[in-house]
Amino acid sequence: MLLAGLRSPHPYESSTMKRTATPHLAAATALGLAVLAGCGGSGTDGSGSGGAPAAPPATVTLVTHDSFNVSDEVLETFTADTGFEVEILRGGDAGVMVNQAVLTAGNPQGDVLFGVDNTLLSRAVEGEVFQPYRAAGLDLVPEELRPAGDVPVVPVDTGDICVNYDRGWFAEQGVAPPETLDDLTAPEYRDLLVVENPATSSPGLGFLLATVAAYGEDGWQDWWRRLAGNGVEVVDGWEQAYYDHFSGASGGTGGGDRPLVVSYATSPPAEVVYGTGPEPEQAPTGVATGTCFRQIEYAGLLAGAANPEGGKALLDFLLGEDFQADVPLQMFVHPVREGVPLPEVFTAYGVEIADPYTMDPQAITEGRERWVTEWTELVLR
Known part of the structure; x- marks a missing residue:
């Protein structure tokens, strides 16, 4: 759980700290999401009513919390390798983000959700937010960091x-x-x-x-x-x-x-x-x-994603070496992929728990x- 600004000596707070929305905020969120859901098409192939299915979009949408951060050059590598542009849709803090995903399950706002952690994971799973996908690179994640059973998410970072x-x-x-x-x-x-x-x-x-x-x-x-x-x-x-x-x-x-x-x-x-x-x-x-x-943060392919192929490619990327090496100084958390070196400032001034x-x-x-x-x-x- 993430840069909140240069003031922060640990920026994880703005994404995962204030997870509990007030009743008024929750109601407003639900109303807004209901409107958004009503404006969407009835299918997930982007074709609307009738006609041939539209071509897969050239954009893959990542739904995340407000403090997700990644280097521009790392995202450019993903686009160069896959042809997909990444659109980042921030949905408030992690608790509100998960609530939004549950409310729009099956008709999501994006293709991949990142930032649900182990304190909120079962809420998302029980809300049928995700569809199964085993990301490339998962075998390079230690067993103790992977979700148990058939939970359809991949671990991305720990703190x-x-x-x-x-x-x-x-x-x-x-x-x-x-x-x-x-x-x-x-x-x-x-x-x-x-x-x-x-x-x-x-x-x-x-x-x-x-x-x-x-x-x-x-x-x-x-x-x-x-x-x-x-x-x-x-x-x-x-x-x-x-x-x-x-x-x-x-x-x-x-x-x-x-x-x-x-x-x-x-x-x-x-x-x-x-x-x-x-x-x-x-x-x-x-x-x-x-x-x-x-804490462990996860990402998953959203059920009903408009661009599932782009979503799968993005999940592979989140476990790839480029993104995993970018994680520490962008979000001050640890990568989950084995063999990814930590920045010197982590090894010199940090502590392994x-x-x-x-x-x-x-x-x-x-x-x-x-x-x-x-x-x-x-x-x-």
Whole structure:
């Protein structure tokens, strides 16, 4: 989950953070999509009513979230190789994008959807958004990153939601930064952590899922009670947490007083990329590696796509070496294809999360709403 602008030391927020639309926005979206659906043809061959089927369009449409980014020269390579021009149709944040895709299932706005992650995947699958296609290059993706069973999507990138810490603050205070979830509830970290609300933020949801995975159904609530008692601060979204409350944000506007924040494992190299001045010996922020939840973003061929052949070619391209090598510095996530080297700034300033918390997408679907409701009762009321 992605560039939101040069201000962002981790731009994933704008695509995947504020996933929950307000009821008014959801209603407006549904109305607009109903109008769009009504304007479409009755078939998927582009021929309208009667007559011979039209020739396949020379354009393939990628439906994605607002912060999808790719280099122009990489897209030009796809066009040169396939003859298809790529039209990028951005559909808001990932949650709204998936809701739109469900509402238009079978009569989609494009050919390929990119940006549904493992917290939302089962919603799209149950909505019959996708049609099957096995992309070329899938065999070069590690088995643990592929969806289980016959889920008709391909993984494209991964990212880890983790607690970040302000190295300077902890050095000045002579306090060791936390490493694990258990550490965060210790007295020495009282009033130091800011997190995002899981009802309104994807990193907030990922962090909640990490605690459910770590402590189980019988233990996560107690952990959050202890964290709430230890002075955790809750805000709506990542930008507010990182820029206004986190003391280690180079682009911060409010001079934040919290040296711990829920962000991403790739935020430290992003701080270096977007920082000013000479290249530092180490990133100004670090990662508590025992707090991380693994996100995986997927793409799929939309059911009823007007240009299925172009869509298949685009899915092959998303797993190809050119696009996969472009992913890290465009969206600050990791490629899924084995053998694709990371940029030096990732290897020099980033950290590999060897054992992140994970959860089956179906388990997320079955528990998500209940966990968020219980979290709200525990932490906010």
